[in-house]
Amino acid sequence: MTSSTADQLNPAAPEAGTLRNEDAAAPTWLWVAGVAVVLPALIPVVALVGRVIGASDAAWDALVSARTAQLLARSIFFALVVTMTATSLGVAAAWITTRTDIRYSRVWSTLLALPLVIPSYVLALSFISFAGPRGLFADSTGVSLPSISGFWGAAVVLALATYPYVYLVVRSTIVRIDPSLEEAARGLGSSAAEAFRRITLPQLRPAIAASSLLVALYTLSDFGAVSLMRVDVFTRVIYAQYQGRIDRTPAAVLSLVLMLIAVTILWGESRSRGRSVYFASQAPRPPTRLGLAPRQRTAAHAFLSITVGLGLALPVLVLVAWLLRGLTTGGVIDMRWGAVLGSLSGSVAAGLLAMIAAVPVAVLAVRHRGRISRALRATVYAIFSLPHIAVALAVVFFASRYLGGLYQSFVLLAFVYATLFLAQASGATEAALTQINPSLEEAARGLGDNRLQVFRRITLPLILRGLMAGGALVFLTTMKELPATLLLRPTGFDTLAVRVWSTANELSYARAAAPALLLLIVSAVPMYYLIIRPRQRV
Template identity: 40%
Template sequence: MAVLALLPLGYVVGFTATTPLADLQRLLLRARTAELLVNTTQLTVVGVVLCAVLGVGAAWVVERRTVVGRRVWHVLLVAPLAVPAFVSSYAWISVAPTLNGLDGALLVVVSSYFPLVYLPVVAMMRRLDPALEDTARALGLSEWAVFRRVVLPQVRPAVLGGSLLVALHMLSEFGALQLLQFPTFTTAIYDQYRSSFAGPAATALASVLVLACLLLLVAEQGARGSARYARVGQGTARAATPVRTRARLPLTAVLAVVVGITLVVPLGILVRWLALDASTGADLGRLGPAVVATLGLGLAAAVLTLVLALPVGWLAVRHRGAVATVVERSTWFASALPGIVVALALITLTIRHARPLYQTVWMLLAAYAILFLPRAVTTVRAALAQAPPGLGEAARGLGAGTVGTFLRVEVPLMAPGLGAGAALVFIAASTELTSTLLLAPTGTRTLATQFWSHSTSLEYSAAAPYAALLVAVSAPATWLLTRASTRRPRRGSGLAPAVVDDGAPSATLVG
């Protein structure tokens, strides 16, 4: 898996290494590169902070406060994942053509990606032991102090993992930023490849994204620390009871504003375009094949990526060490690269070393697996990290082998994470654009590629049916994510997490 995930990185590094230093300096040390660096850094830093604040805050309100319609709000806060960022940007600029620049980019990307933080935080909050919070309140801590000193340290892995995913998405985002005319390294790489066909300038820009990804991985690894988060007490922690608050209606109003901006406005604009122009029926004959291709590729990518993520997540949690860290971290590098770079790396390799695979569906699925493996690894790792290792030890002590323990103990405990990972990969693969444009077999058209061909020509009404079907195709997977994140551990499973020292001995689990 590490070798497969590092293929695009090897392509970029090898291409850059063969470029003379003087040429690299000429390509990178210029005003345009400085502008791209500033834009990309601003978008990533500010966007990650806003997504983290919005995701953690929304999770805290929904899980720990008595707001009106808690279950409904949870579904609505996850639903923006079903609206791709480039569809959201299409909706906004179709009614506000002057929306562009950093403000417009932040509006779209934060609206689309904050659920990547909200989901894991909600899932982890539901497994926290509320006795710790009750004890903190009994000792006189305020609600803010309870959140800051008790809850936030325990959900730190979820916040960091979700924020890392958001950062990598922002580094590689193309469609939304291209429509909003906000230049970043990704849009510049696309323009360079389109004009000079894999020229050295584009590859040099891609090397900057690789360096940015490396810095993000090192920062996330250091912030995560070495603490373990599986509960070591006996039995199962009770479910937390939401705290009554006088700010019930204001908090509900805040959630309504968030949902209105991130979901209601884009979908409302989309419905408006569908209703305005009945002439879109001329394209209806292409909708069926596009839907079939999108569903087939999305499901195949989800299964393949999940199978590849299982051993990586298991190794990272159950066998910590330098090798496990290298293997897990290597799966993240390609996610910082635009899909077009991954696609061109695979095209180059297949033409030179595996020509029969060129322009086949297997290359497209390989690109999806490389791009979206971190989504699956993150969810698998989070689910397995909360499964006490003592259960596996007990199974092996009762005579179960390594494979039997993995299949009968570890996999059932990871089931919610597996479902969430599959849903995340399906949504990403169904809406992927740039690598699909390059790698899809001749004649294969997905909803995303058909939508893009119309939206770039400003044919808003013609693009609307494809955008609406993209949302409809992603909706079931989004619903699955809401189910997985709200699933509580079964009685006696001992899965509610609490931070314990890395060297703390595991207590006997009674179930």
Template identity: 40%
Template structure:
């Protein structure tokens, strides 16, 4: 393709390759730790720690909750997307924003909203309900985007061949939604395997809560590390299953011309039930947590609004978010540059290896860094640098995707033109390349920032003594059953997350 310079293996700039290799090595530390620890303890000891009744109970709980939540989210998210984007449901633009809005509320805040109102949600049934309400937007958004892009020509052809509405949906539309549904369900599963705060409040034990309890309460690092290995295996199984189910079918439209927007289906007498169903989902997923927060802000006997603590924890959370965004984006830039401008097997391998941390629960990343720092770099233990390293490992893919897309759109031929006009490397980078990739870099940094501001598990384990963020201070108050004192921290997290969630729906609202 014109304007592209693709280099073969062996033609990589040595310094760039070394930097990318270092980034990939750091992101692989948690996985290497889990594998290395399993090997070091020996097969007999590993088997003794794994084959226990407690591990079997945790495996059953984790599997039932993960599969149940993935299934419910797939059904709920797909049905909601269909009603909003393919029917004449009244107020579709408003419902689209409201259905995506639960993403602005961290799952542990949603759980807090329910638990502080009623204890009836504790256990499997309550956990399944609450995590489904917290995570269904991860399916809703990709399915909604796919539905907006489907060309109705295939559906019209199917109807002309005599198929009814349900047959057209099952045989034509649903197969085209499969990548979006499976991809969204995979995100739900990975988030749920990593979830700690919400399930701990709901008193539903899974591998993540057990690992935390083993490390914090029983101080049994050996058992915690082996449970972490089982949890990593669960993540691997989930990733492999999604890859197999996705298959290798092609879903791209190959014809010429632009795809048309499908006319909305008329609900008729079903308009009222559909509205009630959508309203019910929004009320349960968004209304209950926000109403609970408002209640505790208003009548909580222990709510004293400690302005100094609120300002300090907010400043700490924002500061860590900014630093993590800068560090993570700085690490993403060379990897993305290598992957786009110097394609090859080595570049592809290094890029893909950086996604490992994103598939590992935060508690596994934290345990790995704790053990490695104590054994090999003890001065790094309980430092801000170690916490930033954990954030980088966990959230690098969020920055990498945006930065890679931006670099791919900045054609190398523009650099060549600048060089031909006498501009040096630094001047070309400053005046040509950086302005072109800046929006993508900023978007990636923003995604990392928002993830860090509401991150709980790794921050609890790795933050230096005396360091408290909005999430950890909220958790401290919740542990003391001080709901009124916890509410202000939860509200601030929601307010910080809300603008990004709103922007996620902006493009879709304009096209609906």
């Protein structure tokens, strides 16, 4: 078509894809909505900063010390260990269940996702009440095991509690990848493992980055498991400072340090991800599953069994055993229906509020990339990553002074829940939105709809599943929430999480068993229908 002469005269024109000017296009009202959703969440942070700036010299001396440096190192290392473990578990589980010919892959898929419904402190409780002093094992055999509490025990517990986030996100992405890409790599001489590493893994990178970020932030803000297993990371130390001292400023100072760590992680994540936007379409056909050799099959089964065994079977069996012991020895079932009602009402309100707030944040983050939308998104993630105890403290300071009647009200508590977990709703919505090719929305505009009409007729129906999954995540997380509830609940308001916590603190494992099991059941039902089942049908 082109002549050699012309080619010599004209070195190839620069290759470029379609350029889109995305920053310029966002209308003012969308920015207003995005900022309006995020701004109230910043108030507690401002209150916290104000408190720290006005702090006494003694508080600053407490901050700048070897003990703080040690605390910092321990917390970061802890989060790193948990994140790497959870990510490896999640990716491996997703790959085995989608890309190998392992039997009962559907059953495994469900089982692998289920640990998500077990709160980290319930998992910790089950580990301690099984293997710890006065635990089931010591009780029935008389042999006391080496202590399960501490750094590594807590790391295992948190990795098991968080890997399902990675697993679910990666799994739903992996099934959308066109299998012919991997086949092309195989045809070019790559082994199955190499093709996965060089072709599939890079395509999964946004999913892995997003979900492991979620894990890291979850770990940093986890309070229940680390305090039960006595690991002195930031959250536990902050709580101790708050409880043990009349001057609460040191707690505020440490909270601010923790916030800075979270912001740093976010910054690193956004740098590593760069500008990659994937318009993944649906996979045209299911992939050919890799045939496992007998040894590999045994290894895969062992891996899945251990993961599901520790993350799901152990806690359920231990709790049931304690419940039975309680029944047979003293007939103790400590059940309060008020706690059930409290958990449900708080979680439903939080989920709905978060879904509404997630939409402007996600649309700005995906469709109108730029400094402001990045800042909004980073703020949402930073708030999610804050130790809830710190946010609760800040809200206590702020609400008791300025909000009068709202202080210790259900409305305020629901808003705090939604604010804390907004990142889960907006993250899921962003993921769904990223899957939608912007040309769909442009096509609709070209056909005569304005932005709002396009959102209602095209965008919303297509992201609805992601939005609801995000709402469900918020629902579940609120169900398990502990420290914010402890500090902000209205008088007489009770939740299952608070029941489990208070009874476990009294070392009455048998009393903790019934509310803990009920917590599992109520969060398992929506979890299964909203998150696990739709993803299996893909």
